[in-house]
Amino acid sequence: QVGRRIESVVRSLQGSLKMNNTELHKQGLLLFAEILTRQPEEIKLFTSSAICRDAGRALQEAVRSPVLEVAAEALKAISAFLRKDHQSTPPVQYRELRALLEAMLSRCADFSQTPLSRRPLGHVSSRDSGKAILRRGKFLLSTLEGFRNACRLAVEFQSEPSAQENPFTAPSAEKEDTLEAFSEFLLSACDSLCIPMVMRHSEQATHPNLMEVFLSILHSLFIIVPHMKEKFSKKLASSSFIRLTLELKARFCSSLRHSALNQVCSSFLYYMILNLLSAPEKTEPLSKEELSVVSTFLQHGLPHISSRNPESLAFLSDRQYMEKTARQRQYCILLLFYLAYIHEDRFVSEAELFVAVQSFLLSLQDQGERPPLVVFRASIYLVSLCQDKDRALDEVPCGLLSGLG
Template identity: 90%
Template sequence: MNKSALAESAESIARPPGETSLPLVLKKLLLSRDETLQVASAHCITAVLVHSPMKHAPAFIHADIPEFLFEHLSSSSEVLIWSSYNCLILLAEEPLFFSKCHTVYGIEAVVRSLQGSLKMNNTELHKQGLLLFAEILTRQPEEIKLFTSSAMCRDAGHALQEAVSSPVLEVAAEAVKAISAFLRKDHQSTPPVQYRELRALVEAMLSRCAEFSQTLLNRRPLGHASGRDSEKAILRRGKFLLSTLEGFRNACRLAVEFQSEPSAQENPFTAPSAEKEDTLEAFSEFLLSACDSLCIPMVMKHLEQATHPALMEVFLSVLHSLFVIVPHMKEKFSKKLAASSFIQLTLELKARFCSRLSHSALNQVCSSFLFYMCLNLLSVPEKTGPPSQEELSEVSELLQHGLPQISSRSPESLAFLSDRQYVEGAARQKQCCIVLLFYLAYIHEDRFVSESELSVAVQSFLLSLQDQGERPPLVVFRASIYLLAICQDKDNALDEQLHSSLISIS
């Protein structure tokens, strides 16, 4: 169709009542039994929508074109299915498409079409079907339930599980995006929530990502273009990993949202004697285990070659959410993270990306993650004994205000701690937070600064407190004493001035 013909066709859409409009003509062609005319009609609709989707989509929707496009998804013709996918993707950009409930009518056709097309050897058809499904899942208004039965919700999950397991990376990538959109509270059937099915879907997504990452690591590009090929491979792996983490984060968000719904805690139709697999608790523990065994290793392996702020932002938000999802494991999980150098890792991220007010979202996520991990660690009896509730409340406020201000590397943090000039309130809070971070890292064997430099910095910090007549929170004072004790050379006595400082502060 040339430009002039397209313009004339577009103008005919808005003709006064009584005259035949283009949507009605194309609707008649869609209803014909001639497949060639059906395909031609779909191509014409696509051409008009591409020309001006916002202007012309409502007319096609009012003519019930989507209804007949959904019906054509059951066709055996790959060309007609492909053409229908294209039209529906463009129509899905118009909010009227959803408010008229076309998606509620057509979602079963989309799922069945996707199940059928995945059995065909047509990668482009797979990708286009998944793109349409993802668009519908993403744009569907929360107040309009998309899946009206548990069976349809289960079928959708099975189709996505099959798609994400595709050996074709582009198909798997589109499936991950669709899974991420599917993991939304209003898309799940309640009650009962099909936690076992959700677990299988998340497992399939994580397994595909791990498989893809390992495949790229095993490949060794040869020739003069090996460096460039390697960079492309790292970039592709990073994008796939980011999409996977976004999907996993949505699964975690789902678990958090269901915690406030008694009806979603477990399947009310499960026999009392049955094994409690299909429950929120089991699903939550699975998420923690999956993060520990798959997400963390994949991200740490990727960090050896590249660091992307967006990826780390999603990753740390996942770790943060797991403290809430499985509260009885938060202390143990926090100790494992601290012992795996996550305090150091998070501080390095803040120093690299969050200085000079850049990457504020990443800084917020890093600070929030450190805040909850520090509180969890401080709540567990360790080297200095458990703090009281009043002490925890005081240190909570201190961390909340001080952590977002920290965005310097370890040598700079030590220098800041050693500053003996007059220290203002906000700067003092930041110093106290640095002491606590070094303390928590040290007691979990993550000693990323030299003991001699740390000892000097802590001594200067305590002398500064004495100079200004300040008393730090008791938790900070205990942490300082502990750091001095483990950093002090046995052959060297503490500075006499520091002795008097400790006595006056205590």
């Protein structure tokens, strides 16, 4: 009975989209999104894979609409549609899901590149420009929410053996219609479309909600495509994502504001750091024991980092007695600077960094502490690099280094 009802809704939506009535399109999509959202998870809405396919194709058509309001309603419906209980009727139609996401991302890319509307004299007023940027931001956020739900779907299907392979598909289509192929598509689409769109938009405006969704997508991709996580992390680090994430934390997450964004930023940095240290550029990979030590201080320290670079350098330079929690934060800051520098993202001056690292090492000596080996190596690397860049910097006493190593 549920299956028959949803079939009639899908057929009705398909019919309405063929009519030249924008309001009808919007209302049909609104109703469909409401049904998709409110359906209890334990009761399957789509009992037939054919109806699920038709629903996805109707949403593809809707999101391609040249009318922005219709496309925006379609995005909301797509987000609701990308739910495990809506997609788990075997066989999971990964190619159809991919086509739906491609349509969604393509529509967003087209809209984000549309020139701002001009007045008769050829000027764009700041007020009109602000409204246009806001509209683009909302549309991009809805697109990212849909993409995040697709990523969540991929993660959830990893624990479902029946969802990983599709035994009902033709042999020629087998490779395309698998969870593995879909997962790799998500990574590729994020790299080629999501990241550029977000970066372009952030040049005009930065919204904490949007960045929270965006970083949660990046974080989930480490899980979705585990064999690519080190390579993806290196690409992100080389594209200044350590700096970007620290700037977001400093701008929005100080004084306990935007706790959800802070949590996502911290989780993203945590996994990216561990990925980078698992496949380092210039040193031997860390042992399991070393990674475990790093994991512990990252988990404790990263959520408490929300200062701008000058404050972080000052904190690293602090020679006062350091409690364990404060020391863990210092370890995190030093490791972040180290990994950023290794990947050519140098957002603090060598002279300032040298002074901060030297003070940090002296503080360890003062308190008779031996830092984790990875922190010590990172310190040596930064000190050496800073001295190579600026010969005027003092030598660090050998006794200091040998006493800590």
